[in-house]
Amino acid sequence: MKKGKFSLQAIIILFVCSVVALSLGITDIIISKRITSSVEETEKEKALNVARMTSLSPSVIDALDGAPNHREVQDFASQVKDKTNVNFVVVMDMKGIRLSHPDPNEVGKHFKGGDEGPVLTTGKEYVSISKGTLGKSMRAFTPIKNSQGIQVGAVAVGISLENVTKAVHKGRIGIFFGTLIGILIGIIGAVGLAKYIKKILLGLEPFAIAKLLEERSSMLQSVREGIIAIDQEGKITLVNRAAKKLFKRAGLEENPMGRNIEAYLPETRLTRIIASGDTELDQEQNLNGVTILVNRVPVIVENKPVGAIATFRDKTEVKLLAEQLTGVRNYADALRAQAHEFMNKLHVILGLVRTEQYDTLANYVSETVNHRETEMGFVTKKIQDPVLAGFIIGKLSFARESGASLSFDCSSKLPKPANSEITHELITIIGNLFDNAMEAIADSPNKNVDLKLDYAEDILTIEVKDTGMGMTTSLQNRILDKGFSTKGENRGFGLYLLAQAIEKLEGDMIISSKPGKGTNFAVYIPYKAEDESND
Structure with a gap:
């Protein structure tokens, strides 16, 4: 198994931080767009409200309906501009001639920007973006009508796009700090999660776990004893090759993996081993006519039984080995005893020979x-x-x-x-x-x-x-x-x-x-x- 370039802890931290950063980045983009749209709508509504308020002023209507009083309109427009913090409030007659302007020198001149036409011709209010004497701005146009409902002029209220941009930027600063705090929390959480997972995995890296799994599988499949394991619910979780071979000899052809142990092997006592926590060694069990010797032990994790393992072997094989060992031991004992007895007799013979x-x-x-x-x-x-x-x-x-x-x-x-x-x-x-x-x-x-x-x-x-x-x-x-x-x-x-x-x-x-x-x-x-x- 090839060792990876990065440790498991580093991979988890990088992955979690990347996911958090990507999620917060996308959220930042979506919220920023909504904030920009909201700020623009707010500023647009503000400009329209200021324009409507100005168009309803009696002094403005009288100045446009009768003899034009530029001074009075200019003073009123300046007051509205200062109170509402807009860029400009321009009152114009039906010919587009200004009656007010932030720059007094522009009063009496034609409105610039080219976007005033619809309000003078159709009498409808609207918002547009255009460039005038004060630069590029958002403009709200509202018609001015006299008491008979006849349009006598129009008012244009402008808000600088730079101010709109500043308002959007101010709103995004909060999002930025929120995103930054979220990323920091994500990093802390990722480090904690990585340490917790490493603790659960006993400090092993994935390649080491994979190597252990391969070694365990090879070991279990190479032993001659049958091995079967169950979990706490009695489901079979492990069966090695020797166990399957023995089951096949006993007429159990089906794959036992995942099945309930009591349904597959009714005579086994593994579920009782889990309940009692006791160990049973060298017990005989009849498996459809095949006698096996079984060792049953519980699997204990944190002082609690979470499963059980049984190792077993055909008793005929064990008996054959025992017979061979017994025969060799008996033969050796007999030879040793006879040799010792023969030496004693030789000593007696030697003594009798020497004494003639x-x-x-x-x-x-x-x-x-x-x-x-x-x-x-x-x-x-x-x-x-x-x-x-x-x-x-x-x-x-x-x-x-x-x-x-x-x-x-x-x-x-x-x-x-x-x-x-x-x-x-x-x-x-x-x-x-x-x-x-x-x-x-x-x-x-x-x-x-x-x-x-x-x-x-x-x-x-x-x-x-x-x-x-x-x-x-x-x-x-x-x-x-x-x-x-x-x-x-x-x-x-x-x-x-x-x-x-x-x-x-x-x-x-x-x-x-x-x-x-x-x-x-x-x-x-x-x-x-x-x-x-x-x-």
């Missing part, structure tokens, strides 16, 4: 070989599933390495399961029971663990008994809760996974324990053998 106790050495080697063959032979003979058999052998070696006595008994032969997924669940069950028993006897003087398997009538019984410190009834009621542990933080998941595995296999479990008497776990699992399934 060859008969004892021969007996020891023979017993070790026979014991090893007997143990491995017994396990592989009784348990026909090689994965489960290898797991049990590894646990036997680990128990001996830890200084504990592990007794294994399988009264009947355990065939391979009809469904290979059962093996993973059995490893989860036996492994967590064994690990829990080993931790229980860690501080016990008598470190014994008994593991028994019994298969009969399609029921597999798993019994693990330890000689640990035992548990109270209240503790037994809580040990299967997720995250509960008496051994510190970030613990308490083993027995929770154990309970989930038993529930998935539709099995049952009985716990027998008393403080100081040890603990006995008995698990009963429906188990279909491979041969029975083939039949």
Whole structure:
């Protein structure tokens, strides 16, 4: 994303100031035209009123209707001019000869300007602009009539155009200052708006926001987990590629964007996450026959939930990874335990060789070989599933390495399961029971663990008994809760996974324990053998 030449703040200030200045400029032009027109109309009306007043003066009418008295008309016109602040008041007879004028030397001469004709010929009043002896001016002409209604002359009242221009300019000064104040207010508002927007955008420039958006989109589309987000109203606002692929596998072909989450995925609990503000992790959900593991978290802004996000993945994929990890870990544990046990035996052999106790050495080697063959032979003979058999052998070696006595008994032969997924669940069950028993006897003087398997009538019984410190009834009621542990933080998941595995296999479990008497776990699992399934 290319970086712009100007910052967002500068762009906002320039844009807002330009808009304000343009708006006020246009307003100034419009108002100025109206003021000019208004001033001109006012001055025109003023000139006409002065002319009308003069035309109705008895002294003026008598002077034009009888013997002309220039002195009296001149004095009256001068008084009117001074009182009304006009440029001139000229009284003329029907021949256009002046009876008054601001310049006494012009009295008795013909009116100049060439625009007096219509008032003398038609007797109508009007306003015109023309140039006379006093310069260019606005002139109002009004006929003078005697008592019989006969026109005997006319009066011309002039207002200098320079005075009109000054009046218009005076009116525009106020508009100018108003416009200037408006621009200053616009600049202040633009700066405040720019700072507010920058604060909302966390100080980021548009190119930085666009870059973050592209990176976020690429990141969301590249992850293998499905991601879906909703807003406060429950509308879907985000779905990545992995989520759409999983939805398609579950038979949901429509585009979910913008749809209500409850209508598109009725089994989801995202709307309840918004209402409660709680977080749900590693929850199973059935999506039209596809089992997924879901994490649901609320989106909190200013301590208020404004939406929710769910990340999920097909449980089959997670289980496959878990099986691979479990197999590697079990194999590594078994090798480590056997290697440690083998080193201990080599030390014994070395000591017997150095002390030259060859008969004892021969007996020891023979017993070790026979014991090893007997143990491995017994396990592989009784348990026909090689994965489960290898797991049990590894646990036997680990128990001996830890200084504990592990007794294994399988009264009947355990065939391979009809469904290979059962093996993973059995490893989860036996492994967590064994690990829990080993931790229980860690501080016990008598470190014994008994593991028994019994298969009969399609029921597999798993019994693990330890000689640990035992548990109270209240503790037994809580040990299967997720995250509960008496051994510190970030613990308490083993027995929770154990309970989930038993529930998935539709099995049952009985716990027998008393403080100081040890603990006995008995698990009963429906188990279909491979041969029975083939039949």
